[in-house]
Amino acid sequence: MSDNATRQEALPGAAENHAGDHKPYAAYLLGLADDAMVYAQRLSEWMTNAPQIEEDMALGNIALDLLGQARALYPYVGSIDGTGRGEDDYAMQRDEREWRNVHLVEQERGDFADEMARLLWFSARQVELHTALAGSADDVLAGVAGKALKEVRYHLDHASLWVVRLGDGTDESHRRMQAALERVLPYLAELFDDDEASVLAAGLGVGVLPSSLHDAVVARAGRVVDEATLTLPNDSPWRSRGGRDGVHSRPMGYLLAEMQHIARSHPGATW
Amino acid sequence: MVVPVPVRMVGGVPVGVLVFVCHHGILSGDGDPAAASPRSTVDPALDALGPISHTGLMYGNDVIDPNEPLNAAETAVYDAAAAHDDQRDSRGGVGDEFDALIAADQRIEPRDAMPEKYRETLVRQIAQHAHSEIIGMQPEGNWISRAPSLRRKAILIAKVQDEAGHGLYLYSAAETLGVDRQELLDRLHDGRQKYSSIFNYPTLTWADCGAIGWLVDGAAIMNQVPLCRCSYGPYARAMIRVCKEESFHQRQGFEILWTLMRGTEAQQAMAQDAADRWWWPALAMFGPPDTGEATKGGHTEQSMAWGIKRFANDDLRQRFVDMMVPQAEKLGVVLPDPELRWNDERGHYDFGEIDWDEFWQVLRGDGPCNAERIAHRRRAHEEGAWVREAANAYAAKQAARTKESAA
Numbered sequence: 318m319s320d321n322a323t324r325q326e327a328l329p330g331a332a333e334n335h336a337g338d339h340k341p342y343a344a345y346l347l348g349l350a351d352d353a354m355v356y357a358q359r360l361s362e363w364m365t366n367a368p369q370i371e372e373d374m375a376l377g378n379i380a381l382d383l384l385g386q387a388r389a390l391y392p393y394v395g396s397i398d399g400t401g402r403g404e405d406d407y408a409m410q411r412d413e414r415e416w417r418n419v420h421l422v423e424q425e426r427g428d429f430a431d432e433m434a435r436l437l438w439f440s441a442r443q444v445e446l447h448t449a450l451a452g453s454a455d456d457v458l459a460g461v462a463g464k465a466l467k468e469v470r471y472h473l474d475h476a477s478l479w480v481v482r483l484g485d486g487t488d489e490s491h492r493r494m495q496a497a498l499e500r501v502l503p504y505l506a507e508l509f510d511d512d513e514a515s516v517l518a519a520g521l522g523v524g525v526l527p528s529s530l531h532d533a534v535v536a537r538a539g540r541v542v543d544e545a546t547l548t549l550p551n552d553s554p555w556r557s558r559g560g561r562d563g564v565h566s567r568p569m570g571y572l573l574a575e576m577q578h579i580a581r582s583h584p585g586a587t588w
Numbered sequence: 589m590v591v592p593v594p595v596r597m598v599g600g601v602p603v604g605v606l607v608f609v610c611h612h613g614i615l616s617g618d619g620d621p622a623a624a625s626p627r628s629t630v631d632p633a634l635d636a637l638g639p640i641s642h643t644g645l646m647y648g649n650d651v652i653d654p655n656e657p658l659n660a661a662e663t664a665v666y667d668a669a670a671a672h673d674d675q676r677d678s679r680g681g682v683g684d685e686f687d688a689l690i691a692a693d694q695r696i697e698p699r700d701a702m703p704e705k706y707r708e709t710l711v712r713q714i715a716q717h718a719h720s721e722i723i724g725m726q727p728e729g730n731w732i733s734r735a736p737s738l739r740r741k742a743i744l745i746a747k748v749q750d751e752a753g754h755g756l757y758l759y760s761a762a763e764t765l766g767v768d769r770q771e772l773l774d775r776l777h778d779g780r781q782k783y784s785s786i787f788n789y790p791t792l793t794w795a796d797c798g799a800i801g802w803l804v805d806g807a808a809i810m811n812q813v814p815l816c817r818c819s820y821g822p823y824a825r826a827m828i829r830v831c832k833e834e835s836f837h838q839r840q841g842f843e844i845l846w847t848l849m850r851g852t853e854a855q856q857a858m859a860q861d862a863a864d865r866w867w868w869p870a871l872a873m874f875g876p877p878d879t880g881e882a883t884k885g886g887h888t889e890q891s892m893a894w895g896i897k898r899f900a901n902d903d904l905r906q907r908f909v910d911m912m913v914p915q916a917e918k919l920g921v922v923l924p925d926p927e928l929r930w931n932d933e934r935g936h937y938d939f940g941e942i943d944w945d946e947f948w949q950v951l952r953g954d955g956p957c958n959a960e961r962i963a964h965r966r967r968a969h970e971e972g973a974w975v976r977e978a979a980n981a982y983a984a985k986q987a988a989r990t991k992e993s994a995a
Binding site: 361378384387388404405428482486493575579585 | 847
């Protein structure tokens with residue numbers, strides 16, 4: 318057990334992490350990592366619940382990609398925020414107020430149309446975001462983004478194929494897909510909010526202003542929606558806000574309770 | 589509690605795990621058959637499931653020697669099956685007649701004429717196998733959202749994905765026999781076809797993910813490696829790929845338990861509890877007794893004559909016990925069988941009586957999770973119906989548009 322405790326203290330890379338340079342844009346990177354992490358968690362819920370076996374695999378694959386992106390970023394965040402934390406410290410040990418993801422990704426799993434609407438918008442944002450970040454002044458982030466770009470292009474492609482099929486499929490699927498586009502709408506504006514951390518990171522040439530991605534993302538999603546014979550809704554009486562400040566919607570607490578339960582029930586344990 | 593068994597080491601490997609002899613020329617192993625010992629009272633061919641052949645890096649290698657086979661897919665029998673030459677022109681002049689092909693131990697391919705009973709037997713077996721992969725996604729899928737670390741979460745997602753992929757290979761293999769996936773899924777959903785009863789047991793703790801990988805996947809591989817030489821080509825080829833991936837899963841399961849057994853007291857208790865609950869159901873996975881007086885009846889005899897089945901249930905079960913006992917000792921878990929002990933005379937481990945009443949009860953539908961597994965599967969299928977209909981409708985529209993533009 319003492320051996321176990323020792324190993325736990327020495328999280329992978331922790332020693333080196335402490336020696337890393339303190340950089341002011343850790344919060345920005347944490348937002349990127351948390352978006353990917355929380356969406357991976359939600360997407361993985363589809364496994365065994367998808368409309369066909371191929372889709373169990375595809376959504377699991379997308380979840381794995383996003384999980385991989387989060388895992389690439391967390392230890393780096395730990396190396397530049399002065400805490401030396403590892404990936405599981407971020408994923409398993411933080412409370413709701415410390416999470417910086419947008420509300421879009423934390424929403425409960427809806428029907429398949431809801432998921433394809435969310436995946437379409439999220440992936441369109443990720444494609445534009447990672448395209449920009451591949452040229453980041455931070456080499457680590459540029460590397461992560463360059464690899465992620467290949468993955469999120471596939472995610473966007475997958476969502477697009479389904480949105481078109483559902484929109485231009487049967488009357489029922491058209492109605493469901495249109496309703497899903499309307500339900501996801503209130504969560505989109507938050508994707509393009511220029512929060513404090515983004516402004517700082519963009520100013521350093523490390524990050525990109527979310528608002529600067531807006532037009533390109535809407536254009537990408539819009540083309541798919543047109544082809545699907547659907548209509549892009551643009552009028553919502555309310556919009557989500559606050560995710561980047563750790564102010565989340567109701568489902569977030571439950572998501573964390575489930576995800577963190579085992580890890581937190583065994584303090585100091587190695588898995 | 590288990591009677592401590594001295595693990596005798598020969599050349600760095602425990603005897604009883606790695607004994608092998610050449611058999612029917614299917615082995616590429618370099619062992620001298622005469623020197624192999626101890627001799628078996630079980631089908632000697634089973635001893636062939638032994639020699640080390642895989643050294644590739646995989647999960648689990650950091651806790652156990654990668655040169656030591658942990659499961660039957662890491663043996664030369666697997667290699668020999670995987671290297672089987674499927675080319676029709678290699679059949680050595682036996683012609684295309686079913687009985688001649690079977691007699692020559694050649695593979696039957698989809699276009700070959702075959703007895704209707706042979707086809708039906710294969711459809712039933714392949715479909716049941718495919719259903720087991722799909723239903724088998726649920727017990728472990730149950731832990732994806734709660735995996736205790738991100739590394740474990742990633743491994744588990746990939747594993748459940750593999751199971752979906754195995755289901756797809758197998759449904760495709762069944763489709764070569766003239767029955768489509770939709771029909772097979774209907775048979776699963778309305779109870780006309782079964783899946784492995786093992787998946788009717790619950791996954792109560794994280795350690796169950798380890799026990800399933802180690803024991804359930806280990807038993808599945810033991811059953812499936814001989815199927816890599818199945819007389820029906822598409823099934824045999826699917827098994828070659830499936831076994832390779834299952835071998836990763838089995839190592840991952842071993843590693844989960846290994847880590848738990850070296851963790852806190854609570855973690856050790858969790859691992860032991862999982863081994864207690866999964867050991868007997870894993871042994872039952874090989875099916876009811878079919879040697880000695882039980883030889884007649886059941887499917888074993890005919891399936892063996894057709895080259896679908898290669899070894900008796902009891903022989904594979906014995907081989908599995910022989911392989912797992914030393915692994916349990918390495919892990920530090922106690923297998924829940926007071927009668928488990930090495931029998932020098934037989935050259936095998938003796939073990940206690942399986943509760944066949946429980947086996948038949950679960951098989952009849954009265955297991956802890958039978959209703960839940962099928963309800964989950966049916967719900968996903970029914971909730972997805974409108975999506976599949978949309979995809980079909982879109983495909984039909986596209987086909988019509990293509991036709992129109994070509995006209």
